[in-house]
Amino acid sequence: MWGFAIEPKYDSTTMQIKRFRSILVIVSILTVTLCADAQNSFVDYQKSFAKVADVFRRKEDTLRKQFEAKGLQWPAKYVYIRSFKYDSQLELWVKSSISEPFRLFKTYKVCAMAGSLGPKRMAGDYQVPEGFYYINEFNPNSLYHLSLGLNYPNASDRLLSDSSLPGGDIYIHGSCVTQGCIPITNDQIEELYVITAYAKAQGEDFIPVHIFPVKFNNPRSVEYLTKFLNAYTEYKPLVENLKSVFYYFEKNKEVPLVMISPKGEYITEDIAEPVKKLIVPSTLTVSRENKKQPIPDDELAKVVNKLPLFPGGNIKFQAFLNEEGNELSQYLDQGVRSAYVLIEYIIDKQGRAVYAKVIKGGNDEINSRLEQKFESMPRWAPAERQEQKVPIKLKQTIIIEAQ
Numbered sequence: 001m002w003g004f005a006i007e008p009k010y011d012s013t014t015m016q017i018k019r020f021r022s023i024l025v026i027v028s029i030l031t032v033t034l035c036a037d038a039q040n041s042f043v044d045y046q047k048s049f050a051k052v053a054d055v056f057r058r059k060e061d062t063l064r065k066q067f068e069a070k071g072l073q074w075p076a077k078y079v080y081i082r083s084f085k086y087d088s089q090l091e092l093w094v095k096s097s098i099s100e101p102f103r104l105f106k107t108y109k110v111c112a113m114a115g116s117l118g119p120k121r122m123a124g125d126y127q128v129p130e131g132f133y134y135i136n137e138f139n140p141n142s143l144y145h146l147s148l149g150l151n152y153p154n155a156s157d158r159l160l161s162d163s164s165l166p167g168g169d170i171y172i173h174g175s176c177v178t179q180g181c182i183p184i185t186n187d188q189i190e191e192l193y194v195i196t197a198y199a200k201a202q203g204e205d206f207i208p209v210h211i212f213p214v215k216f217n218n219p220r221s222v223e224y225l226t227k228f229l230n231a232y233t234e235y236k237p238l239v240e241n242l243k244s245v246f247y248y249f250e251k252n253k254e255v256p257l258v259m260i261s262p263k264g265e266y267i268t269e270d271i272a273e274p275v276k277k278l279i280v281p282s283t284l285t286v287s288r289e290n291k292k293q294p295i296p297d298d299e300l301a302k303v304v305n306k307l308p309l310f311p312g313g314n315i316k317f318q319a320f321l322n323e324e325g326n327e328l329s330q331y332l333d334q335g336v337r338s339a340y341v342l343i344e345y346i347i348d349k350q351g352r353a354v355y356a357k358v359i360k361g362g363n364d365e366i367n368s369r370l371e372q373k374f375e376s377m378p379r380w381a382p383a384e385r386q387e388q389k390v391p392i393k394l395k396q397t398i399i400i401e402a403q
Helices: 002-009 014-047 048-070 155-160 186-201 219-231 231-251 274-277 312-329 366-374
Strands: 078-084 089-095 104-109 131-139 147-150 171-173 208-212 256-261 266-268 336-345 353-360 383-385 386-389 391-401
Touching: 014 048, 014 186, 014 336, 048 104, 048 186, 078 131, 078 186, 078 231, 089 186, 104 186, 104 336, 131 186, 147 312, 155 312, 171 186, 171 208, 171 391, 231 266, 231 336, 312 366, 312 391, 353 366
Parallel strands: 078 208
Antiparallel strands: 078 089, 089 104, 131 147, 131 208, 147 171, 256 266, 336 353, 336 391, 383 386
16 A cells, blocks of 8 residues: 555656655554554553552562563563462463463462362352453452452353352452452562563453363372262363363463353363363253243343342342252252252243243252242242333252252
């Protein structure tokens, strides 16, 4: 385009080439300047906070030297973080171009842990999530020194977690205390904050953070996980998905593209076949294809001003769930200590619970009885959108444990 613009002005080929080169130089300088401005704008914004400015002043030169000592280019353009709950580790991987493999920069000690192995499924359970996330917030004013927010609940969590109270506010942060987050020391969060801020400034808008139950190549950790899975067999499909992604990265030092199925299961484009084999429905997954949904999907509200309310409120609803879980425990398969059941149902305009359908977990007896129990619930206060009563589909998790 630039050649076309200058070609009619000169007869001399030499003059044309010189002019063309000068324009290219100007364009190149302008492009570099604009890119530099765009890259620095996020870092400059972060430095507008006194605490963060002080962190950059103290940490940047030290980090640059650490990168140089490991043969890494400063600042990193791409960052990948993975954390291991049982091993209490957080790894920081970096690279300077899209075509390079990731290289490990540092492993931090996660200095406190809440909950146990297994995913986060509801507010207040003190669980650290397990799955595939990205950094969606840089918080310079955190009560825990500095913090990096994660996009929990992600699309999978919204399908599989408590539909009304899935929880949130999951961070990697300092201060070495936790109620379900990933805590490291203040010195470590400062390093992580500076490195990820530069990566975001250079265009990595979605810095991946993968949270695993264990480090799958650590025999001691795998032994503990195996014992845990013997008691919580419904947790196995998620573990197999996480394990596949772990080993894909171990082999290729690249992060696979992770997608989410309509059922909330993780699927990756790069290792689609192994994952598909791993998530073939087991005896703990029951289909209810013969059940008819009474209200078309396009008539169900996706956004409401007021959620439906169980008679007596959330406390009464939790009591209902606990009662049903206790009653259904007698129908667990022999040798199975617990079942994690996900059921979806519709609260229609009149507040009736209809189309209760187990989509994951349990067995035929449990699922049939649970669906009947949900469809026999007392009427709810229906959902509202713009002061109009509307039907809405909900999902609910129920843990059934042997008494």
